[in-house]
Amino acid sequence: MTNQQKLDKILTRYEGGSADLIPVLQDIQDEFHYLPKDELKVVAGRLAVPLTQVYSVATFFKMFSLEPKGKHQIRVCLGTACHLRGGQRLVEAVARRLEVQPGRTTADLQFSLETVGCLGSCAQAPLMMVDDKYFGRMAVDKVAKVLKPLKK
Amino acid sequence: MKNDSVNLTIDGRKVAAAAGTTVLLAAKAEGIDIPTLCYHPELKPEGHCRLCVVEIGEAPHTRLVNSCTFPVAPGLVVQTASERVLASRRMVLELLLAQAPAAELIQKLAADMGVYETRFKKGHPQARCILCGQCVRTCREVVGVSAISMAFRTPGKKVATPFAEESEACIGCGSCVFICPTNVIAYSEKDGVRTVWGRHFELQPCQKCGNYIAPKAQLEHWAKITGEPVESFYTCRDCR
């Protein structure tokens, strides 16, 4: 499917109008792993909202990325319980191993690293997620093991 | 008509205000000028600069609210310059002095309140934008094209064109430049071309006198929304 076709498939699910803007962007983010500029311009036209509104919304909300994200999403929790249990050190260890800064994607587009506010599993702090999988009670010396299967 | 007025107290004075008006305007009608930054009579008030705060209620249950959106209500007690209000206004201005060190309006308003410097870390020495949003709201509500908007959020919130590129919706009217209270938006005109928000607009000269009227894009916009042929806008006001 071309990008155009993928976008059409998403847009047919919606009636149009401002209320659909965030759900449409969420679907685009899920499909393309980021919000491509050209697709956003089409969205503005099809939903009949100003492009400025689309841009404002795309830059306001944390889940949206205007830059391509990596194949694997690594999320390290920096919620309160995780922060108190060494969350910051965990982020730094992961960042070092992947050679990428939090909020960025590796040059080969394999990994995106981000810190998140709270994953809701505070009793297992510090926590990190690799795509859909949770890793609780993490430690700096467990990072290599967790990342190893992905690096292939 | 008696039914249309609301009785409230402002700074100890009993006031009869028009029903449906705001505390800001009711005070103004009484000759009390509350300072504002994001308020403009032509725009829908948003109440976010927090300079126009007033203290409402009776002790000890008083609180501060922004007067530009707060509706007058029967029996409302308002203080426009209590200690708490003045302390907040000074602090807001002190924060803005740090945010926008080069904004002359802020320096003036702050000095009027006895604040001459800021104890906080300053932003860029040339920064003038106080994020009052009047440019964005003017473009959206008055001009109707919404060519610029507030992008990002704290930190990094700023007025921007989509993707920081030339805004296709912009008609080069310069209303945003005109309305900005702190002279932030870059704008220039040279050799029949106006440049604003990084985009060049060819200016249309008057068919009669040759003086420049407005960017072609702006006249095309007027033609579109009025349904009149664009040529009807090629004569300037003086020559009509």
Added chain:
Amino acid sequence: MPKFESIKQLEKYRGKLLSSRKPPQVLVCGGPGCLPMGSEEVAAAFKSQMKKRGLKGKVVLKESGCQGMCAKAVKLMLRPQEITYQHITAEDVPLIVEETLMNGRIVDKFCYQEPDGAIKAHKSKVPFYQGQLPIVLSRMDLIDPGSLDDYLAAGGYQAVQKVFGGMKPDEVIDAMERSGLRGRGGGGFPTGRKWRLCREVPGEVKYIICNGDEGDPGAFMDRAVMEGDPHAVLEGMIIGGFAIGANQGFIYVRHEYPLAVKRLNQAIEQVRKVGLLGANILGSGFGFDIKISKGAGAFVCGEETALIASMEGQIGEPHPRPPYPAVEGLWGKPTVINNVETWANVAAIMNNGPEWYAGIGTENSKGTKVFSLVGAVNNTGLVEVPMGTTLKQMVFELGGGIRGGGEFKAVQTGGPSGGCIPKQFLDLPVDYDSLQSVGSIMGSGGMIVMDEHSCMVDVARYFMSFLHDESCGKCTPCREGTGQLLEILTAITKGEGRPEHLPLMEELCATMRDASLCGLGQSAVNPVLSTIKYFRKEYEAHINQKKCPALVCRALLKYTVDPETCTGCLACVRECPANAIHGEAAEPQDIDQELCVKCGMCQAVCKFDAVKVES
């Protein structure tokens, strides 16, 4: 399952469920604490073991919602005996099947153990559960959240029956007012009053919204309810819609909770099929439907007007009030927004009566509250206690005291908008007014316990960093104020603090509290003001002596290797990002203080406790 077109049909179906045989059950906890610890593997192991041992059909296996004691993941509940097992892995399953399921014998090593060694196998004997009064969490270890039958058998939708069986909307609102229920999302506004205000606004079209944007780091109560008992939320909303006169409800779920979205959608589909959502519910003539709306990553959207803005496709910026959402909300229509936990209380109040609810709790804070008790306690997890339970009871009885034999330093309630409460207030009863009186708030129920390893200046800085990042940026006091407070707090943690910083922060906080547009900015001051008030000495140590007594603020620390204990294994050398550690293999290492960036990795990886830190 048939479509329920009348109350009688629903009753009959429920009766059939209740009279059917109830085999023994194994409920594996699939809550937020156990899921990352392998609950799905445990459940799969049970499935295969039970089949192997011929128990399929004789014992029912379910994955339940959060059973509460998250520190002991993975948890099991065995019914009907109510035996609770903890720390279960897939490898333990064959033994449990053999011993307990087939032979009725309790395996001590899987049971809760008191500090004196006493084994407590039954839920009713475990202190963590003894101090609780589950209402919202009452079905967590009882039902499969994906099963409508389970919810019905547990008494679900009985409140809907009661309400649609002849009650008038005003009577429902009256009951909610008499119950004393206050908003559980943090605002604490009386729920019944909010419903009444909205009902009284003229208009055909009204909306109700469930706020599932639980953004407080450290809080996962709403997540547990949405995932573990989604029907409770739906039932509350159906009743609320009827009372207020709204035919459309929305559940706004933060996008970081995909499982909650899935379970809620599943539950909505189930009740649509049987006619409990849709037109003419149970023949009442009242129609109601619910739609899920997903958040997009903004803590500020937990604020009512910001939430509404984002549902309307705008950026999540709050607006000044009035107008209040109850009068002018979603799409300009009268809208009631309540938190997940608030909605989850409605059915119980209607079933048991408002007087029952008002009989629990304190004078101004009725009922129970779900807390996520996390941090430096032994028994971290979700608890539900009557309002008025003291902090001491929560930390030392339910929580089992400070882990690792440490010392209680403070408890932070209310998330980033709350304050830190020191040990002199341990006897404080937990309720809205008491928490406010000591400079904190109830918030959504986060309760983070801190021991001597937490630096209160760092805690304030951490929260300010969060709030600064989440601030929408619309109003000056919050946008600029959080930034300047963060600037100052960071400087203090780096040893660059000055004595005038403390009064400056207090002065700035006064304006932020008075003049910020919404609750985020207004309560951003709480972590700062409460820590300055109760832990001033710690601030002074950072500012005047450039010391961090809790050994947290890196710039003020010095890391050295103890030559007596270091084995020269080089684990630290490998981790050091600054190449600051040198030495021969199998010889004690040395940290070059000029190069050391004080990240603490060496200490984190050292298995011999050979890295010493001082301030």
